[in-house]
Structures are given as structure tokens and as C-alpha cells.
Amino acid sequence: MPPAGPAPIFHPPVWTESTLSNGARLVVLPRRGLPLVAVAIHFEGGADQFEPPGKHGVAQLTARTMNDGTTTRSGDQLSMALARVGAEFWTAIGAEDGAIRLVVLREHLATALGLAADELLHPTFPAAAVARRKSLALVALRQQELTGSYLDSSAFAHVVYGPGHPYGWVIDSAIIASLTRDDLVAFHAAYFRPAHAVITVVGDVDVASARQLLETAFAGWRSGSGPVSYHYPSLAPGRPTAIYLMDRPGAAQSSILVGLPGPPRTTPDYYALEVLNKIVGGLFQSRINHIIREEKGWTYRVSSMFAYGHGPGAFTIGGDVVTAKTDSAILIVLRELRGVQGGRPFTEDEIAQAKAALIQSLPARFATVDGTGAAIGQLYTDDLPRDYYAQYASRVQAVTVTDLLRVANQYLDLAHLAIVVAGDRAAIGASLATLGVGPVVALDAHYEPAGENR
Amino acid sequence: MRPSIWRSVAGCLLMVGAGPVPLVPFQRYTLANGLTVIFAPNHDVPTVTVDVTYHVGSKNERPGRTGFAHLFEHVMFTGSGHVPYGMQDRLTEGVGGMGDAMTHYDRTSFFESVPSNYLEDALWLESDRMGFLLDSLTQAKLDNQRDVVKNERRQHIDNQPYGRNTELIDAALYPPDYPYRWLILGSMADLSAASLDDVRQFFRRWYGPENATLTIAGDFDPRQATVWVRRYFADLARGSAPATRPAVAPIRLAAKRRLTYQDRVPSPQLTLAWPTVGESSPERPALEILGDLLGVERTSRLTATLVYERGAAAEVVAVEHANESAGEFVITMTPTPGHTLTELEAAADSVIDRLRREGPTADEVQRATAERAFFNIRNLESNMGRARALSTGQVFHDDPDFVTKDVARMRALTPHDVQRVAERYLSRGRVTLSVVPIGQLGAASHPDQSTEVH
Numbered sequence: 049m050p051p052a053g054p055a056p057i058f059h060p061p062v063w064t065e066s067t068l069s070n071g072a073r074l075v076v077l078p079r080r081g082l083p084l085v086a087v088a089i090h091f092e093g094g095a096d097q098f099e100p101p102g103k104h105g106v107a108q109l110t111a112r113t114m115n116d117g118t119t120t121r122s123g124d125q126l127s128m129a130l131a132r133v134g135a136e137f138w139t140a141i142g143a144e145d146g147a148i149r150l151v152v153l154r155e156h157l158a159t160a161l162g163l164a165a166d167e168l169l170h171p172t173f174p175a176a177a178v179a180r181r182k183s184l185a186l187v188a189l190r191q192q193e194l195t196g197s198y199l200d201s202s203a204f205a206h207v208v209y210g211p212g213h214p215y216g217w218v219i220d221s222a223i224i225a226s227l228t229r230d231d232l233v234a235f236h237a238a239y240f241r242p243a244h245a246v247i248t249v250v251g252d253v254d255v256a257s258a259r260q261l262l263e264t265a266f267a268g269w270r271s272g273s274g275p276v277s278y279h280y281p282s283l284a285p286g287r288p289t290a291i292y293l294m295d296r297p298g299a300a301q302s303s304i305l306v307g308l309p310g311p312p313r314t315t316p317d318y319y320a321l322e323v324l325n326k327i328v329g330g331l332f333q334s335r336i337n338h339i340i341r342e343e344k345g346w347t348y349r350v351s352s353m354f355a356y357g358h359g360p361g362a363f364t365i366g367g368d369v370v371t372a373k374t375d376s377a378i379l380i381v382l383r384e385l386r387g388v389q390g391g392r393p394f395t396e397d398e399i400a401q402a403k404a405a406l407i408q409s410l411p412a413r414f415a416t417v418d419g420t421g422a423a424i425g426q427l428y429t430d431d432l433p434r435d436y437y438a439q440y441a442s443r444v445q446a447v448t449v450t451d452l453l454r455v456a457n458q459y460l461d462l463a464h465l466a467i468v469v470a471g472d473r474a475a476i477g478a479s480l481a482t483l484g485v486g487p488v489v490a491l492d493a494h495y496e497p498a499g500e501n502r
Numbered sequence: 503m504r505p506s507i508w509r510s511v512a513g514c515l516l517m518v519g520a521g522p523v524p525l526v527p528f529q530r531y532t533l534a535n536g537l538t539v540i541f542a543p544n545h546d547v548p549t550v551t552v553d554v555t556y557h558v559g560s561k562n563e564r565p566g567r568t569g570f571a572h573l574f575e576h577v578m579f580t581g582s583g584h585v586p587y588g589m590q591d592r593l594t595e596g597v598g599g600m601g602d603a604m605t606h607y608d609r610t611s612f613f614e615s616v617p618s619n620y621l622e623d624a625l626w627l628e629s630d631r632m633g634f635l636l637d638s639l640t641q642a643k644l645d646n647q648r649d650v651v652k653n654e655r656r657q658h659i660d661n662q663p664y665g666r667n668t669e670l671i672d673a674a675l676y677p678p679d680y681p682y683r684w685l686i687l688g689s690m691a692d693l694s695a696a697s698l699d700d701v702r703q704f705f706r707r708w709y710g711p712e713n714a715t716l717t718i719a720g721d722f723d724p725r726q727a728t729v730w731v732r733r734y735f736a737d738l739a740r741g742s743a744p745a746t747r748p749a750v751a752p753i754r755l756a757a758k759r760r761l762t763y764q765d766r767v768p769s770p771q772l773t774l775a776w777p778t779v780g781e782s783s784p785e786r787p788a789l790e791i792l793g794d795l796l797g798v799e800r801t802s803r804l805t806a807t808l809v810y811e812r813g814a815a816a817e818v819v820a821v822e823h824a825n826e827s828a829g830e831f832v833i834t835m836t837p838t839p840g841h842t843l844t845e846l847e848a849a850a851d852s853v854i855d856r857l858r859r860e861g862p863t864a865d866e867v868q869r870a871t872a873e874r875a876f877f878n879i880r881n882l883e884s885n886m887g888r889a890r891a892l893s894t895g896q897v898f899h900d901d902p903d904f905v906t907k908d909v910a911r912m913r914a915l916t917p918h919d920v921q922r923v924a925e926r927y928l929s930r931g932r933v934t935l936s937v938v939p940i941g942q943l944g945a946a947s948h949p950d951q952s953t954e955v956h
Binding site: 346408 | 598769875876
């Protein structure tokens, strides 16, 4: 094997930060290369902080319907104007943050910003558009509810966090159907405010020009209320480990999702958990993927992750396995979780690879203008220090075997796992019931325990 | 800071005669054993991508032995003569990079993106599996990867709503021995029948240096890379026979073929498919633009009419898929509740007939070409995007700079060009596939004229 050359020096990006007249923070990072500019407005806080009770889904519905017309342009005119200059433009709101993103050729930046500002500041939410978007959302939901992975993640959220916790909210067709135009107008007015916005501009533009263009485009943006606070209700103690089963008759594979609530993003154990995760299921050659895919041939991929977040985001292991091996795959997952708690010691090689995978993948996040903007914006929405990228390598390197064992035992409570399975109940129900892992709870279409349970 | 030729890109794309400035500067040469080598240095980010594309795909298989090229792609990750199993992952993912591959109808590409100091290792990996794969190939490895591929088929096709569309359409569109008829993934039966000797023959025939293009894009020194390329690739032997490809001519259908398929789906779905031309055809760019203006943006003809005006469709997709020697133009439509597939087919035919009679407007064509040009440039932001553009141009057109000329050609399209291909190719001879929920054969388009397939 040829020796590797000396490691290239990674220079984390350096940017200037200022504040616009409207109160939004502005980050500009000039880059020469292709004549592209990526502008992103990152919003701190998301659906979990801004959706009123009983209106889960209004955030995404609002984001989509903003495309359907402003006070001066119809939805068609907006679409055509963007297409004429050639641009990518989209708005999305997640659980704890949101973003409006624009990527455009440098020569059309001013025009594209004008269109983006028009959508952001002056949407009209025409009644016909609201009705159409609701109808499309319901169709999309019906399609998603047929896939194992969607059923798994919805059931997991409901079972582990419960409907009273934002992490337990599941899209409900009755709620979507009940949303009104007034709901969208109210959400838009509350959410899209410069007070909790950070605008990143990356690409072929200098700081002064960027600032001037943004001041002009967003001059009319009124400030709104102050910083966001993230409050989550405390969680009930976890239930003893159980298997939650949803029926997909005739399914060729079972979708499996195993996990429990985990720590927030700001946990001091973040770096140790990231190294641990790479070893468990975060790499192709991680323990569970190597065994279940490469050794056994039962899956195309299984993987693991810590979701973190401002609240207790979950640790999960998931994947699709051939139906006949559903029970065996679950046993392997549990065995490997016990393994990282001490049953199967970490090798120096595993740890070195996990650290290298984390540290050396960092530069690639800055390969594109919008990737760079997203990486910078994340520091603001996730409450991370400005020198996060500069410190990253040393923080990862500092993780020890002792740290890994400690966090594996502290955070992987094997006695209180939710094992969610969407598969052919007739084929797998009996074997799961006798697996000895925990009771099997059949779930209905609302992710509640169904009538008869073993 | 590297000198930027990109500033002149937008203007230079319109040059004719002298030809436009290449979007990706490159150098190309050929080794004595036939390997084509392309270099595209770029020092923006300290990473480098290596791409080895073999001019072989599912098109080179035969009925009864389908799925080989893709199964082969998997086998290429199980180690080779001097590279033990697991080493590839260690030298890609394990150092903060990635490695993957994809098999198409006409070509198979293997690529790694790694930190710049691992270039020599990446070249060593690719050369070893080009020259010494069979040395370490065993029945056990083949059997295991066969199982993984079967799971891939389950996950993406058998267990996926509407997952069988391509397989069913192509079986109706093409004669039994037509090389684009069978799925890249192949059939379960053929995968089970593949023997170790079959696989060895396939490798010797197609995976020699004379049938391959090696592309290096990113942060590297071309002089050093030239030394390494010679060290690792120059002595590799050619394939067992000159690489000849089946002569594949585009086909025409005389009449409509109507099919119905029952599937675990929440909603019926209609797909219309016409046979069209291959990559190199001068009509292919116009067909791609035709797809864009029929079914991509909200103002595209089918989307505007069916989704926005009539609310009859939840989603419309229209795409020209051009393989090397022939292609398909495919329109897929999902109705909203209360609307039928028969209605959607009639509405689509009405829209298409009008477009064939009157042609598109100049503004429609300008918008579609501006968007395509923008996305072509976006794709060139990353090393991976550049490597792919260069290798594709080389393999299909013997011209790594093909993307630049293609963008220029596309910008020169007129409404008449687009009308002409609509007239010629969107004729009555097509495959019409209705996918319906189980037990609802009557939900097909024109159910009494439709043949059920399984």
C-alpha cells in the first residue's frame, strides 16, 4: 500500500459579520471560482418553536405557498422570472430551523434577490393556492405512509416522545385539512423576521457589494420580536424495551428503527458520541453494517446516528432487512450495542478510522458555495462557537477509549429501547414475539397500541 | 489564488466558429495499453476525485444473464489481488473521503473523493482492481454480494410503491433481445444463476484498460500524477477481446400498448413512454428541453394545466432519458382524489397535440435553456461533478469537453427545433402504463383496452 502524503492543511473559512439596518445578521465570504453566488437566510427556530398547538404542518405549508404569488407577481410570474435568469430558489422549515436559499450566476444576483425579497416580504397566499397546496400535501402524506421508513420514524416519534412533545409531533391529515389561509398568514408574520435571521452570502461577490445589495433588497423587512428560546417539556421515563410492530402485508423487507432519546447538540460529550457513532453504524465498515450487510447479506445498508438538536434528539439505528431475517437482525443490533459497552473492546484501528473520517471529511463541506453557506449558518442555528471548525480536529483527536466506554454506557440504555418494525406481520409476528427482547406491541394507523397485543 | 477563467464563461458560451472556452480546463493522453487519462487540476479545496469509467453496462449483457454489470460493480468492492477486503473502505471513508460506483446501461463508473494526500492510494486501488480483481474473487464473495444486490432490488423496486414501472415499461417498449430492455439490477432468477465462471468471463472481456477512462479532478500536481499513473496502470494487460458494443438502433412503435399493473399503492399513477434517440443524436438536446417545458417548472405546460389550473394532478414529471444509443421520453402523472387516469391521459394528449401543432414560445425555450445552462455550471462546482462531466464526454463522445459544446448547442435551440422533435417522437405509438391499487383494475386508463401485466 502506498504511503499517504503529508496531510493538507485545512484553512477554516474566515468571514466578516455585521448587522443590516433591518436587524438581520449578515455574513459575507467572498470566493473566486465559478461565477456563482449562494445567498441563504437562516432562521433560528423552526416548526417546534413557532407552530401554534394543534397546527403541526402549517410551517411547511406556509413555506410552499409563499411561491404562489405576491402583491405584484403571480406564482407563474415568479417562477418564470427566476427561470429566465437560471437560479435555484427554495424555502424550507424544519423542526428547529428554517432557511430561504438562493443560488444564482453572479450577473443575475440583483434580479434574483429582488424576486426572493418579494416572496419573503409580500406573499398573498391566494385562497385557491392554499386549497391546492393542502390537497397536494394530503396526497403526498398518503404516499409516504406506504413506505416502511416513514412509518418507522413516525411511530418512533409518537411512541418515544409522545404527542405532547414537539419531537413527537407527526403529520396528521385531519390537521392539514383544517388549516386555513389565516393560519398561513399568521405563521408567516410570526416566523419570517430579521430578528432571528442570519444571512450568509458566499461566492463571487465582495463584502461591500453584498451588503449594499441586501440592504436594498430587504429594506422593507420589519424586525419583529427578539431571539428564539427553545423550551421542551420534560420527558416521561422511558418504557422498558419493547417491539412496536406495524403491518405491511407482503413486504419483501422489514424497515427497522431502534433507539431512544439522546442528548442535545451542546452536550460536552458531542465529540465522543460522534466517534462512537462512526464505530457503531456511521461508516460502511461500521460494526452493524459490516455484519448485517457484508457478512450476512441481509440488507443494502443499515446505519446509526445521533440527532441531537436543542432538545433530547434521538439516537437511532435503522435500515431495511430481508423479511425472513428481521428477528436475527434485531438480535445482532442489540448484541453490538452491548459490545460497544464493553463486551467487544474498541480497537485502535477502529478509533483511528472513526476520527479520520470525522476530521478529514471537514474540508469537503466547503467545496460548493451553498454548502459553505449552510456550514456557516449552522453555527448560528445550532448555537455553536464561531471557531467551531478551527477547533474541530483537536476536539475529535482528544477523545479517548475511556470516553467512548463512558458515553456508550451512559447514553445507550438498552433496558429502555424502542424497537420499531414495519413489516409483514403474518411472516414475522410470531418470531418477534418469542425473541425474548421485550413484548410485541402492534400499532394501529395512529401509532397507538392496537386492540389485541401479545 | 488560481487564475479564474470562469469570468469569461457566460460570454464565451455564445462564441461560434472558434468554439467556446472549455468549462473545465483539462489535459488528456493515452497509455500504450489503451487507457485514456484525463487531468483537471483545481486547488480550491484540498480534496481530489478519481473516476474510472469502463465503457460497459447492462447493455452488454444478454437475456438469462442480466444484472451482471451491476453485480460486478459490487464485486469490485470486495478486494483485489493486493488489496485485502476492507482496505478500500479504510482508504476512502476511513480517511474522511468516500468511495462508490454506479452502473448504467452503457457504462460503469467507480469513483473516490479523498483528501489530496491520498491520491496515490486511490490510484493504487483502482489499478489493482482493474488488473488483479480475479486473483481474490471467490464463490463466497460472489454469493454474499449477490444477496446484497437482491436486497437492493427489494428496497428500490419490489418493496417500493411504483418501483416496478421501469421494468414493466421497458419490457413492453422493446423486443426481448434489445439491450435496453432489461433492468440494470437484473432479475432475481438471473442473479441466482450467475456462476463464478460467468463473472470471470465478463470481467476479462470488458474491464481492461483499453475500455476504460481514468479522470483525476481536484487538488493534485499533474507531474506527480503522471508518474503514479504510469507506475500503477502502464503494465496492465488489455481485455480478452477487443471491446465491441452491440449495434443498437432506436426503435419506433407502430401503435399504443396499454398495460395495467396492480401494486400496493395508495393512488393510481399513469406513465406514458415513447422511444426516442441516444446521447449523440443532434435531436437529444431539443428533447431534453421538451421535457423541461412540458413537466418541470410550475409554468411547464402539463404542470400548469393539470396541477395548477385543473387541480387534476398532484404531480407531473416529464423527462427525456437518453442512453448511448437510444432513449425514452417519459411522462408520469399522479391524479388528485376524484380524478381518473383516463382523464389525465386525455388532458395530456390535448396539451401535447397543441404543442406539436403550434410549437413552444421563444420565452418558454429561453427559460428552459437558461435553467439547464445554470445547472450544468452548478454541477461543475465540485471535483466529482467535474470528473463526471469529463469522463462522460470522453466515453460517449471521445471529447472530455463535450459538456461545454452541449451547453452552447442547447442555448442555440429555437422553438422550431423543439416543435420538430415533439412532432416526430411524441406520436401515437407509445407504452401507456396504469399502476392501480390492488383490486382496482377499473382505475386504469381505458381499462377495457388495457392488458394486465405481472
